[in-house]
Amino acid sequence: MIRKKVTLAEIAEIAGVSRATVSLVVRNSPLVADHTRQKVERIMADLDYVRDIGAARLRNNSSRTIGVIVPNLVNAFFTEFLSGAEEVMGLDDRVVLLANSRDDTLRQDQILQRFRGHGVDGVILCPAQNTSPDLPDRMRRWGLHLVQSLREVGNDATDYAGADYVAGIGLAVRHLVQRGHRRIGFLSVMARTSAREERLTGFARALAETGAEDGGIVEAELSWEGAMCSARKVLDLPAAPTAILCFNDVLAAGLMAGLRQAGCQPGRDRAVVGLDDLPLAELTYPPLTSVAVQPATIGANAARLLARRLASPDAPILRDIVQPVLHIRESSGG
Amino acid sequence: MIRKKVTLAEIAEIAGVSRATVSLVVRNSPLVADHTRQKVERIMADLDYVRDIGAARLRNNSSRTIGVIVPNLVNAFFTEFLSGAEEVMGLDDRVVLLANSRDDTLRQDQILQRFRGHGVDGVILCPAQNTSPDLPDRMRRWGLHLVQSLREVGNDATDYAGADYVAGIGLAVRHLVQRGHRRIGFLSVMARTSAREERLTGFARALAETGAEDGGIVEAELSWEGAMCSARKVLDLPAAPTAILCFNDVLAAGLMAGLRQAGCQPGRDRAVVGLDDLPLAELTYPPLTSVAVQPATIGANAARLLARRLASPDAPILRDIVQPVLHIRESSGG
Numbered sequence: 001m002i003r004k005k006v007t008l009a010e011i012a013e014i015a016g017v018s019r020a021t022v023s024l025v026v027r028n029s030p031l032v033a034d035h036t037r038q039k040v041e042r043i044m045a046d047l048d049y050v051r052d053i054g055a056a057r058l059r060n061n062s063s064r065t066i067g068v069i070v071p072n073l074v075n076a077f078f079t080e081f082l083s084g085a086e087e088v089m090g091l092d093d094r095v096v097l098l099a100n101s102r103d104d105t106l107r108q109d110q111i112l113q114r115f116r117g118h119g120v121d122g123v124i125l126c127p128a129q130n131t132s133p134d135l136p137d138r139m140r141r142w143g144l145h146l147v148q149s150l151r152e153v154g155n156d157a158t159d160y161a162g163a164d165y166v167a168g169i170g171l172a173v174r175h176l177v178q179r180g181h182r183r184i185g186f187l188s189v190m191a192r193t194s195a196r197e198e199r200l201t202g203f204a205r206a207l208a209e210t211g212a213e214d215g216g217i218v219e220a221e222l223s224w225e226g227a228m229c230s231a232r233k234v235l236d237l238p239a240a241p242t243a244i245l246c247f248n249d250v251l252a253a254g255l256m257a258g259l260r261q262a263g264c265q266p267g268r269d270r271a272v273v274g275l276d277d278l279p280l281a282e283l284t285y286p287p288l289t290s291v292a293v294q295p296a297t298i299g300a301n302a303a304r305l306l307a308r309r310l311a312s313p314d315a316p317i318l319r320d321i322v323q324p325v326l327h328i329r330e331s332s333g334g
Numbered sequence: 335m336i337r338k339k340v341t342l343a344e345i346a347e348i349a350g351v352s353r354a355t356v357s358l359v360v361r362n363s364p365l366v367a368d369h370t371r372q373k374v375e376r377i378m379a380d381l382d383y384v385r386d387i388g389a390a391r392l393r394n395n396s397s398r399t400i401g402v403i404v405p406n407l408v409n410a411f412f413t414e415f416l417s418g419a420e421e422v423m424g425l426d427d428r429v430v431l432l433a434n435s436r437d438d439t440l441r442q443d444q445i446l447q448r449f450r451g452h453g454v455d456g457v458i459l460c461p462a463q464n465t466s467p468d469l470p471d472r473m474r475r476w477g478l479h480l481v482q483s484l485r486e487v488g489n490d491a492t493d494y495a496g497a498d499y500v501a502g503i504g505l506a507v508r509h510l511v512q513r514g515h516r517r518i519g520f521l522s523v524m525a526r527t528s529a530r531e532e533r534l535t536g537f538a539r540a541l542a543e544t545g546a547e548d549g550g551i552v553e554a555e556l557s558w559e560g561a562m563c564s565a566r567k568v569l570d571l572p573a574a575p576t577a578i579l580c581f582n583d584v585l586a587a588g589l590m591a592g593l594r595q596a597g598c599q600p601g602r603d604r605a606v607v608g609l610d611d612l613p614l615a616e617l618t619y620p621p622l623t624s625v626a627v628q629p630a631t632i633g634a635n636a637a638r639l640l641a642r643r644l645a646s647p648d649a650p651i652l653r654d655i656v657q658p659v660l661h662i663r664e665s666s667g668g
Binding site for chain 2: 063082098100102106284286
């Protein structure tokens with residue numbers, strides 16, 4: 001197969017603009033007028049102009065590609081997170097490539113090696129469970145810039161974008177206590193991560209502050225089915241909690257469906273509160289009270305941290321933490 | 335920054351195996367025993383061994399990376415689709431990179447050029463709306479293998495994995511007619527794609543076969559909010575349909591929430607049927623009757639078609655079409 005390589009000069013000639021203008025279009029400069037950009041881009045598309053990433057990388061030290069690794073895609077949380085990161089990276093002419101580690105560190109390593117081999121500029125990582133705390137150091141040695149998000153390993157070794165789940169759980173517990181609940185249970189995922197630790201810390205702290213009782217902790221697989229199946233265990237908790245706080249909305253929505261199947265009406269017989277406030281919180285029955293953390297904002301924050309890190313590799317480490325807000329709906333009683 | 339390069343021979347020495355064995359592990363050969371593989375992989379991870387994708391590509395003509403481009407991530411459909419594709423590609427030691435075109439052809443071109451620049455082996459594409467029918471030809475000239483999925487352009491120019499939505503819509507319409515509905519409306523997305531055309535063809539055909547009336551077509555933005563807002567338009571349709579068939583479950587779930595807000599009880603005052611049968615179909619109120627198409631299976635089928643195409647570039651073009659099944663729940667009445 002012969003590929004005739006189109007040059008910038010040829011594109012410039014056809015478009016009737018200077019080679020410098022075409023070059024500015026390629027680099028997505030704001031100096032080029034919109035109609036000129038569109039014309040040049042159309043010609044580049046027609047001629048199958050492909051920017052040689054290898055050459056561009058040597059020139060700019062940049063592939064204008066960043067990688068995002070998430071531990072699962074069960075959760076619409078991550079799709080919103082990704083859309084926020086893409087929005088910010090798109091403004092900067094960067095393409096975001098997503099990969100799913102399935103919470104498996106070997107797979108995560110494999111993905112990182114591919115990213116490294118392809119020369120991506122940097123990575124936004126929500127680390128798989130059991131990720132070694134030295135991963136940030138290893139990636140630094142590889143020259144691969146890293147921002148952690150939502151979960152983290154390595155004790156503040158990197159920039160981090162997340163939400164204050166300790167505060168978020170506090171909002172939820174105080175709301176339930178105000179509604180008269182004294183025994184509150186917690187439905188958690190199984191994966192041992194900083195995200196789980198943070199929520200359980202918030203739970204213990206909020207119970208201590210409000211004087212409410214720990215109604216017991218149940219663990220479920222992070223899936224709709226797993227959450228539905230957990231309803232039986234929740235109903236059998238010896239402390240008989242009247243309210244259940246859930247690790248996230250997926251677990252909360254699944255739990256409510258499971259409770260209904262068991263003849264227990266969420267919002268009336270048991271209060272249920274979720275975390276994340278996904279769009280589905282308005283679609284469940286009853287609509288789900290949930291702690292909103294704006295996943296798209298967290299994704300955008302992570303992307304901004306990475307863009308800053310790429311521009312200034314030696315800048316001080318930053319943490320960007322979203323403050324959560326409680327959205328009260330019917331699932332927590334009336 | 336100095337990167338000391340680890341060689342296969344060094345890894346072999348530490349693992350106490352031959353260099354050939356390490357090489358087989360790198361190439362994911364089934365000839366290596368599991369415990370040997372695990373040991374070698376652990377050592378490679380500890381030593382930060384990175385396979386040089388550039389060199390490997392020259393040697394095997396493969397980066398062992400494939401790209402998947404989807405037009406949106408609103409829909410959990412695509413996350414299930416992706417997990418199916420990953421499952422199959424993972425068996426083959428391939429990493430799947432996902433990118434989101436946002437139904438924008440310029441963005442889709444940009445992503446394809448990045449994939450091309452990075453040397454991905456092939457692409458599974460759900461083409462953005464208004465994708466030019468000559469894209470498959472252009473990609474062929476680039477040497478980038480292509481499988482289309484869920485939507486397609488270019489008249490059978492490539493392998494294709496999808497579902498038979500004409501048959502699926504037929505199942506839904508016949509079910510509604512059996513329940514006594516005579517006027518059936520359709521809630522569609524706006525994007526003009528083969529996926530929309532196929533569903534509307536199925537709708538017209540099923541109405542003709544059953545003698546039911548066309549209750550009118552409403553278009554909504556593909557988002558939860560867009561679907562909720564469409565409820566007013568659906569209720570105001572002059573033909574006053576008693577049942578609404580929806581383009582997918584996202585629209586159906588949003589429509590049901592919007593109908594409830596307007597004082598109309600889905601499943602009692604209006605029948606609502608979705609397509610895709612996402613997990614959320616069991617979580618909505620009332621639970622949603624939906625046409626199941628097994629997105630994970632379609633993703634796996636697309637991955638198998640691409641793996642076949644990579645192995646045999648000149649093999650005849652194949653189409654792999656999943657037959658849908660109707661899951662009846664309460665939203666279509668009792």
